[in-house]
Amino acid sequence: MKNFLKYREIWLLAGIVVLIGLISTRFPGFADPANLRQVFNDTSILMILALGQMVVILTRSIDLSMASNLCFTGMVVAMLNAAHPAIPIPALIVIALLVGLVLGAINGFLVWRLNIPSIVVTLGTLTIYRGATFVVSGGAWVNADQMSPDFINFQRAALLGLPVLSWIAIIVIALFFLVMTRTQIGRSIYAIGVNPTASVYAGIDVGRTKFIVFCISGMIGGLAGYLWISRYVIASVEVANGYELNIIAACVIGGISIAGGIGSVGGAVLGALFLGIISNALPVINISPFWQMAISGSAIILAVVLNARGERRQGRIILRKAEAA
Amino acid sequence: MRNMDGLDTTMDTTAHHGTIQKRPPASVPRLTLTGISKSFPGVRALHNVSLSLYPGQVTALIGENGAGKSTLVKIMTGIYQPDSGEIGIDGQATTLPSAHAAFGHGITAIHQETVLFDDLSVAENIFLGHAPRTRFGTIDWRTMRNNAREVLETMRAGHIDADARLKDLGIANKHLVAVARAMSIDARIVIMDEPTAALSMKEIEELFLLIEFLKSEGKAVLFISHKFDEIYRIADRYTVFRDGEMVGEGLLKDTGQNEIVRMMVGRNVDHIFPQREPKIGAPVLSVSGLSHPTEFDDIGFELRKGEILGFYGLVGAGRSEVMQAIAGITRTSRGEISLDGQTIAPKSAADSIEAGIVYVPEERGKQGVVIGLPIFQNVSLPSLKRTSKSGVLRLAEEFTLARSYTERLDLRASSLSQDVGTLSGGNQQKVVIAKWLATTPKVIILDEPTKGIDIGSKAAVHGFMAELVAQGLSVIMVSSELPEILGMSDRVVVMREGRIAATYDNKGLDAETLVRTAAGIVA
Numbered sequence: 001m002k003n004f005l006k007y008r009e010i011w012l013l014a015g016i017v018v019l020i021g022l023i024s025t026r027f028p029g030f031a032d033p034a035n036l037r038q039v040f041n042d043t044s045i046l047m048i049l050a051l052g053q054m055v056v057i058l059t060r061s062i063d064l065s066m067a068s069n070l071c072f073t074g075m076v077v078a079m080l081n082a083a084h085p086a087i088p089i090p091a092l093i094v095i096a097l098l099v100g101l102v103l104g105a106i107n108g109f110l111v112w113r114l115n116i117p118s119i120v121v122t123l124g125t126l127t128i129y130r131g132a133t134f135v136v137s138g139g140a141w142v143n144a145d146q147m148s149p150d151f152i153n154f155q156r157a158a159l160l161g162l163p164v165l166s167w168i169a170i171i172v173i174a175l176f177f178l179v180m181t182r183t184q185i186g187r188s189i190y191a192i193g194v195n196p197t198a199s200v201y202a203g204i205d206v207g208r209t210k211f212i213v214f215c216i217s218g219m220i221g222g223l224a225g226y227l228w229i230s231r232y233v234i235a236s237v238e239v240a241n242g243y244e245l246n247i248i249a250a251c252v253i254g255g256i257s258i259a260g261g262i263g264s265v266g267g268a269v270l271g272a273l274f275l276g277i278i279s280n281a282l283p284v285i286n287i288s289p290f291w292q293m294a295i296s297g298s299a300i301i302l303a304v305v306l307n308a309r310g311e312r313r314q315g316r317i318i319l320r321k322a323e324a325a
Numbered sequence: 326m327r328n329m330d331g332l333d334t335t336m337d338t339t340a341h342h343g344t345i346q347k348r349p350p351a352s353v354p355r356l357t358l359t360g361i362s363k364s365f366p367g368v369r370a371l372h373n374v375s376l377s378l379y380p381g382q383v384t385a386l387i388g389e390n391g392a393g394k395s396t397l398v399k400i401m402t403g404i405y406q407p408d409s410g411e412i413g414i415d416g417q418a419t420t421l422p423s424a425h426a427a428f429g430h431g432i433t434a435i436h437q438e439t440v441l442f443d444d445l446s447v448a449e450n451i452f453l454g455h456a457p458r459t460r461f462g463t464i465d466w467r468t469m470r471n472n473a474r475e476v477l478e479t480m481r482a483g484h485i486d487a488d489a490r491l492k493d494l495g496i497a498n499k500h501l502v503a504v505a506r507a508m509s510i511d512a513r514i515v516i517m518d519e520p521t522a523a524l525s526m527k528e529i530e531e532l533f534l535l536i537e538f539l540k541s542e543g544k545a546v547l548f549i550s551h552k553f554d555e556i557y558r559i560a561d562r563y564t565v566f567r568d569g570e571m572v573g574e575g576l577l578k579d580t581g582q583n584e585i586v587r588m589m590v591g592r593n594v595d596h597i598f599p600q601r602e603p604k605i606g607a608p609v610l611s612v613s614g615l616s617h618p619t620e621f622d623d624i625g626f627e628l629r630k631g632e633i634l635g636f637y638g639l640v641g642a643g644r645s646e647v648m649q650a651i652a653g654i655t656r657t658s659r660g661e662i663s664l665d666g667q668t669i670a671p672k673s674a675a676d677s678i679e680a681g682i683v684y685v686p687e688e689r690g691k692q693g694v695v696i697g698l699p700i701f702q703n704v705s706l707p708s709l710k711r712t713s714k715s716g717v718l719r720l721a722e723e724f725t726l727a728r729s730y731t732e733r734l735d736l737r738a739s740s741l742s743q744d745v746g747t748l749s750g751g752n753q754q755k756v757v758i759a760k761w762l763a764t765t766p767k768v769i770i771l772d773e774p775t776k777g778i779d780i781g782s783k784a785a786v787h788g789f790m791a792e793l794v795a796q797g798l799s800v801i802m803v804s805s806e807l808p809e810i811l812g813m814s815d816r817v818v819v820m821r822e823g824r825i826a827a828t829y830d831n832k833g834l835d836a837e838t839l840v841r842t843a844a845g846i847v848a
Contacts (some may be wrong), residue, residue: 157791201674201684202706203707
């Protein structure tokens with residue numbers, strides 16, 4: 001399985017390299033390290049969000065409310081910053097994480113304790129959280145001139161040649177990698193995704209684990225809320241409207257199975273990068289944004305087809321072994 | 326060596342092919358299966374079996390679990406293809422390459438869990454796939470309703486409303502709808518696979534009236550049941566299967582219950598059980614008054630140190646449910662479980678594992694291995710608390726744990742990082758057992774530990790069970806295989822309909838006694 005996942009990720013990586021190559025023929029500067037760093041930075045928020053979504057999808061659930069959570073939390077920190085510019089940025093980030101955690105915990109609680117399917121719960125909270133943004137802001141925007149310079153510049157500061165935003169993404173990727181491969185909760189997430197019944201027998205609390213993954217995706221949504229608002233320097237009810245679909249698309253392109261249990265941190269990151277490259281490159285080589293949507297859509301279907309083929313190949317190995325045995 | 330030899334010679338005089346009881350058929354059979362064989366990787370499900378069904382007669386198919394009855398039904402309904410053998414309908418050789426082809430020949434099966442559509446109406450269920458059409462090609466609802474009422478009337482089931490949603494009907498009425506469907510397609514061969522399993526006494530009577538009706542209509546009926554009173558009540562002929570072979574057939578009026586029981590249980594020596602000198606100590610696990618609202622009632626037994634306690638019974642007797650309650654997976658309504666003299670009340674599987682009770686479930690695929698995870702991760706799954714430090718996994722510990730237990734079970738795998746899905750059934754079973762042993766339990770409950778695995782792996786599992794109890798563990802073995810129960814157990818608990826019917830010391834215990842107790846036949 002491990003080998004196979006690597007195999008799939010290498011395919012995706014190869015696809016990305018080919019994509020960059022193709023774009024370079026039309027726009028020679030695209031493959032410059034400086035530009036690639038820029039693309040990475042531009043995709044950082046999507047990568048972070050895709051990782052949060054990944055842990056949810058791995059447990060056979062889905063979180064449709066991440067973009068609304070991002071919007072709400074972004075509004076809360078923006079208003080806090082506008083009202084109290086003295087609050088230091090790290091404290092605001094902690095607040096963003098906590099607000100996101102609360103929203104995620106609400107999702108998780110409903111899924112765990114009331115046993116409502118996650119797609120229903122988060123379809124509800126998708127609307128509720130965005131509505132709540134309207135309630136706290138009264139429908140008003142928070143504009144760049146209301147935000148403190150620190151609020152805006154924190155993520156742009158260069159550290160060892162990369163902006164802080166990129167470093168945050170790298171840290172989140174590393175943390176997720178460690179959690180998924182080296183901790184009990186990571187192992188439990190995979191196990192309940194692959195075989196929930198066997199996991200119950202093995203003494204894993206499936207409901208609690210799902211609660212935890214929604215808490216994780218909530219915290220990620222909250223973190224992304226601050227990063228998004230300070231990047232695009234405007235907070236409104238419309239922020240990231242519909243973006244939950246991009247997050248899920250990144251996961252699917254990255255080989256995370258909607259049926260749960262299959263997927264990796266590397267896959268989610270590469271899936272997000274793929275979408276990031278498309279959205280960055282196509283405008284500069286004069287392809288209309290509508291083509292951009294068509295290409296992302298095709299990539300999703302292609303990824304699903306390739307993954308399904310991969311599963312079948314795996315099945316044949318079982319048969320061969322069974323026959324040999 | 327303790328083996329099944331004594332059993333074989335004292336009880337089984339009909340096991341060899343030369344002495345199969347055959348009686349001349351009453352008329353031309355509607356359906357004949359001749360020399361049917363079917364194998365799956367590692368398992369021979371059917372070997373050279375024959376079966377004949379006669380119009381206007383009910384044939385009972387009798388056999389232990391795993392005798393090959395379900396496989397045969399699947400061949401008759403076109404779901405499986407036989408490896409060899411012939412199928413004849415009304416004397417004409419034919420094949421049943423698909424479920425559709427079997428349907429076309431008028432073969433229909435009514436299963437334990439009837440395959441109908443809960444959200445459709447009774448009439449829609451009856452005519453699904455062959456609904457009457459109007460001249461515009463749309464469904465003629467009025468005719469369909471009228472026809473449905475007509476079919477139900479002829480079956481004396483006029484009380485069922487043709488417009489009712491199926492889900493609003495009871496199981497017995499669902500069976501009636503299934504039969505009505507069979508009537509509407511002019512089915513000529515009706516297979517009933519344990520139709521009474523979930524019915525009340527009154528509903529069973531209604532079903533029998535229905536079977537009489539089918540007989541009077543000249544249908545050939547195959548009736549599969551474990552219950553002897555029902556078989557003698559409704560069937561005309563019988564065919565007995567054992568270990569995938571046909572061991573006897575004839576007319577029920579000429580054959581006594583004991584004779585059929587003997588055919589079911591007698592068997593050739595194909596497996597030698599490990600010899601043990603049980604050192605049985607003090608009680609480890611004691612259960613009293615354990616009850617569940619629907620599945621079992623007033624269960625009480627003791628398991629002693631170093632003992633293998635067999636649990637025998639028919640499918641649906643509630644054995645697995647009792648074990649799941651002890652393992653903390655199902656909640657009980659009443660009763661007490663104590664381990665080493667301390668009362669425990671497990672609320673989750675984790676609680677039971679912590680206390681030292683593990684349950685190795687029956688369905689290896691669904692409940693046992695986690696396909697997609699490597700072997701070592703499967704083994705360590707219930708022991709993660711031990712192999713990790715404040716939530717952080719220690720891979721070296723996991724590997725050590727997995728290696729020590731898989732080596733003891735002689736697991737055949739190229740590497741412990743291999744996906745468990747690439748192993749054979751027998752080796753997967755070893756992984757499942759290794760994973761539970763790794764939790765260092767006091768009591769290990771094995772539910773059908775050797776179901777569907779090959780002889781070699783069976784022997785390994787049995788040998789290992791013997792080793793476990795020799796080391797002072799206590800084992801509960803739920804099994805529907807008589808040789809396994811008799812060959813491995815120190816004592817045997819027989820369950821029937823959710824209660825303990827009897828507990829036997831396995832000294833001079835014979836298979837017939839067990840089957841009779843499980844089926845409720847008074848000797």
